[in-house]
Amino acid sequence: MIITINGIPCECEKGEYILQIARRNGIEIPTLCHHDAFAGQGCCRLCIVEVVTKGRGRIVVSCVYPVDGECEVYTDNERVRRQRGMILRLLETRAPESKEIQALCEKYNAPKFDRFIKIDGSKCVMCGLCVKACAELSVGAISTVNRGVTKEIATPYHEPSSVCVGCGSCAHVCPTGAIEISETNDTRTIWDKTFKLVHCSSCGAVIGTEQEIWYAADRAGEEFDGLCATCRQKRIADVFAHNAGV
Ligand code: SF4
Numbered sequence: 001m002i003i004t005i006n007g008i009p010c011e012c013e014k015g016e017y018i019l020q021i022a023r024r025n026g027i028e029i030p031t032l033c034h035h036d037a038f039a040g041q042g043c044c045r046l047c048i049v050e051v052v053t054k055g056r057g058r059i060v061v062s063c064v065y066p067v068d069g070e071c072e073v074y075t076d077n078e079r080v081r082r083q084r085g086m087i088l089r090l091l092e093t094r095a096p097e098s099k100e101i102q103a104l105c106e107k108y109n110a111p112k113f114d115r116f117i118k119i120d121g122s123k124c125v126m127c128g129l130c131v132k133a134c135a136e137l138s139v140g141a142i143s144t145v146n147r148g149v150t151k152e153i154a155t156p157y158h159e160p161s162s163v164c165v166g167c168g169s170c171a172h173v174c175p176t177g178a179i180e181i182s183e184t185n186d187t188r189t190i191w192d193k194t195f196k197l198v199h200c201s202s203c204g205a206v207i208g209t210e211q212e213i214w215y216a217a218d219r220a221g222e223e224f225d226g227l228c229a230t231c232r233q234k235r236i237a238d239v240f241a242h243n244a245g246v
Contacts, residue, residue, distance in 0.1 A: 005073040018062035018073055019047050029062055029075050030084070030104060032091070032175040033127030038136065040064040043127045045087050046104075050074040059083060085110035091125050092116075098123040098176040123178035126151055130170035130179060139163045139215065142170060142191070155191050166195035166209035200228035202235075 002009050005018075005027050012021045017040055022029050032044040040063030047062045052072040059079065074080060088110040092101050104110075126144070130153055134142050141164035145154050155161040166188050171179040181190045188195045188209055195209035205228045207213060217224045227235065 001067070001070065003067055003071050003073060006075055007072075012067055014068055015066045018049055018051070018060070018065050018067060021067070022049075022062065022073070022075060027075060030108065031063060032100075032104075032125060033129055034063045035129055035133075035173050037173075038129070038132050041128060041132075044091065044125060046084060046091070048080060048083055048087070050077055050080050081108070084108055086113070089113050089116055095123050095125045095176055095178065097121050098125070098178065100176045101125070122152075123176050124153060124174075125176055125178075126153070127175065128153075129173045129175065133169040133173045137169045138167050139165055141165075160193035161191060164191055164193055165211035165215045166190055166193065167212040167215075200231055201226035202231040203228060205230075 001012055001014055003012055003021065004010065005022050005025065008025065008027065010021050010025045010027075019029055019031065019034065019040065029047045029049065031047045033041045034044075034047065040061075042061040042064035045061055048059050049062045049065075050057045050073070051060050051065070052074070053069070057074075057079070062073075062075075085105075085108060088101065088105045088108060089112070092098075092105055092110075093116045095101050128144065131142055131144060134140055141161040142153055142155055145152060155164065168181050168188065168190060171181040171190060179190070181188065183189075183197070183206075186197055188197055195211060198207050198210055198213055199205065200207055207228050208216075213224050225232065
């Protein structure tokens with residue numbers, strides 16, 4: 001099946017999401033709450049596009065909109081730009097401290113609205129990617145708490161979590177730099193908890209926190225060999241070479 005995006009013919013399968021098709025064809029659509037490792041959430045709504053079918057256009061959220069027939073898609077026309085600008089300013093009221101949002105407002109020339117009152121000093125837009133990453137890749141140590149303007153992501157009772165392994169996946173996927181993570185040579189601090197870092201016994205590179213390594217080894221049902229992935233691969237290659245008599 002062929003659809004057009006900004007006039008460019010793009011091959012796709014029925015059921016594929018517009019964001020997916022656009023990215024495969026090198027067409028930029030901005031997102032905050034989307035990460036390729038997870039299914040689309042349609043949460044930040046920044047990836048809106050206009051879909052025109054049989055002459056009728058409507059605005060849809062491209063990360064969760066599957067194509068079901070031929071159509072024309074516009075990612076950056078006047079209607080999309082106007083609505084995207086409004087969405088960006090609303091996100092800015094939620095996260096006025098986020099440099100990433102400020103940069104997007106500038107990049108997409110978002111108009112200023114005097115009636116929008118910035119509600120807190122946060123960097124978080126509540127996209128939920130961190131919660132998803134922790135639940136799907138790690139231990140599920142954080143969640144959404146409270147409602148309305150006091151809604152936030154936190155550990156239970158805002159206490160250092162007993163289950164967090166300090167892997168940093170939550171901070172890594174956060175699109176607005178809202179989760180603070182800091183490292184020294186030997187420690188990593190995240191969610192008010194400090195973890196000891198483990199270094200590779202061969203090259204000295206940081207592998208991760210002790211808890212993260214134990215957790216990963218336990219899940220894989222393997223013993224930790226003290227090596228980083230690079231040194232482990234090198235050791236395996238050396239063993240193969242030795243056995244092959246090279
Ligand atoms: S650092 Fe803690 S809260 Fe963040 S993803 Fe890892 S386990 Fe979850």
